[in-house]
Amino acid sequence: MQPDVFDPNCGSxxxxxxxxxxxxxxxxxxxxxxxLRHAELQRTIGGISQKMLTQALRTLEADGIIQRVALPVxxxxxxxxxxxxxxxLSPLLTEVCRWAQDNLTDVxxxxxxxxxx
Amino acid sequence: MQPDVFDPNCGSxxxxxxxxxxxxxxxxxxxxxxxLRHAELQRTIGGISQKMLTQALRTLEADGIIQRVALPVxxxxxxxxxxxxxxxLSPLLTEVCRWAQDNLTDVxxxxxxxxxx
DNA sequence: CAGAATCCCCAAGGATACTG
DNA sequence: CAGTATCCTTGGGGATTCTG
Numbered sequence: 001m002q003p004d005v006f007d008p009n010c011g012s013x014x015x016x017x018x019x020x021x022x023x024x025x026x027x028x029x030x031x032x033x034x035x036l037r038h039a040e041l042q043r044t045i046g047g048i049s050q051k052m053l054t055q056a057l058r059t060l061e062a063d064g065i066i067q068r069v070a071l072p073v074x075x076x077x078x079x080x081x082x083x084x085x086x087x088x089l090s091p092l093l094t095e096v097c098r099w100a101q102d103n104l105t106d107v108x109x110x111x112x113x114x115x116x117x
Numbered sequence: 118m119q120p121d122v123f124d125p126n127c128g129s130x131x132x133x134x135x136x137x138x139x140x141x142x143x144x145x146x147x148x149x150x151x152x153l154r155h156a157e158l159q160r161t162i163g164g165i166s167q168k169m170l171t172q173a174l175r176t177l178e179a180d181g182i183i184q185r186v187a188l189p190v191x192x193x194x195x196x197x198x199x200x201x202x203x204x205x206l207s208p209l210l211t212e213v214c215r216w217a218q219d220n221l222t223d224v225x226x227x228x229x230x231x232x233x234x
Numbered sequence: 235c236a237g238a239a240t241c242c243c244c245a246a247g248g249a250t251a252c253t254g
Numbered sequence: 255c256a257g258t259a260t261c262c263t264t265g266g267g268g269a270t271t272c273t274g
Contacts, residue, residue, distance in 0.1 A: 003218040005143060008164025015217040015224050020137050022266080026122060038236055047125025049268055054237060064227025075235045076274080085223050092212045099206055100132040101120040106202050107132050110181025139246080155256055166248055171257065192255045193254085 018063060023048055023056045025093040028082070031066065032090050035081040065089060135180060140165055140173045142210040145199070148183065149207050152198040182206060 003012040018024060023045070030036065030044045042053050057080060060066045065086040071077040082090055120129040135141060140162070147153060147161045159170050174197060177183045182203040188194040199207055 003221045005214045005217055006163050012217040012221045020139055046123050062231045063224045095209045097122045100122055100129045104120045104129045107180045114179045
């Protein structure tokens with residue numbers, strides 16, 4: 001039996017929801033091919049709160065998507081990067097982010113047509 | 118100035134959030150290359166409520182992603198399909214759904230390692 | 235700097251009932 | 255069949271404060 005995202009009881013549905021989170025795609029996009037620290041991530045991703053960033057990072061780490069490395073120094077120095085599993089997912093979400101940017105105009109035009117007045 | 122999903126004030130962020138909705142990816146996945154009626158969509162996507170399906174369809178329609186065709190018959194017959202814009206987005210989300218299915222095992226393994234006991 | 239903890243609010247979303 | 259309307263609950267998520 002293959003995993004099936006159309007099946008609400010299949011684990012792949014959770015995985016999909018993890019990805020569908022408001023911030024996951026942006027975090028993966030930001031970590032594409034580079035390592036960033038907590039503060040750098042927050043600065044890169046405009047509008048994300050510290051709480052949500054931490055929470056998303058924890059979840060993504062638990063799911064094996066990103067790797068967290070804490071250097072034992074004072075003040076703390078924590079680096080986040082993609083795992084191989086994350087590297088395989090990142091390009092897909094990057095594509096989606098790019099699509100959002102590239103097709104913004106078309107979407108806005110559709111909205112105008114659809115909601116006249 | 119290019120659209121930038123990292124900018125919280127850029128419209129592309131909304132577009133991304135539209136995609137990031139809990140059901141959008143599944144709906145686009147389900148409509149990949151075919152036309153489905155309301156009830157068929159609900160049957161295909163396990164676990165979605167009628168309310169959420171209708172709501173998501175309305176939003177996707179307003180954003181020019183899907184097309185709604187209501188045949189003037191009794192009882193009502195309404196068909197949903199992708200617009201050209203939707204056709205350009207669908208493959209990307211389909212990839213993400215497939216990734217969720219294909220990498221379910223790895224994610225579950227990572228969770229087990231990460232949360233021992 | 236990284237993040238844990240707390241408070242609080244609103245929107246997502248489910249369940250149910252009703253309509254053309 | 256394809257919705258709309260209503261009620262209600264959950265938790266997503268922001269703001270703020272505190273700590274090693």
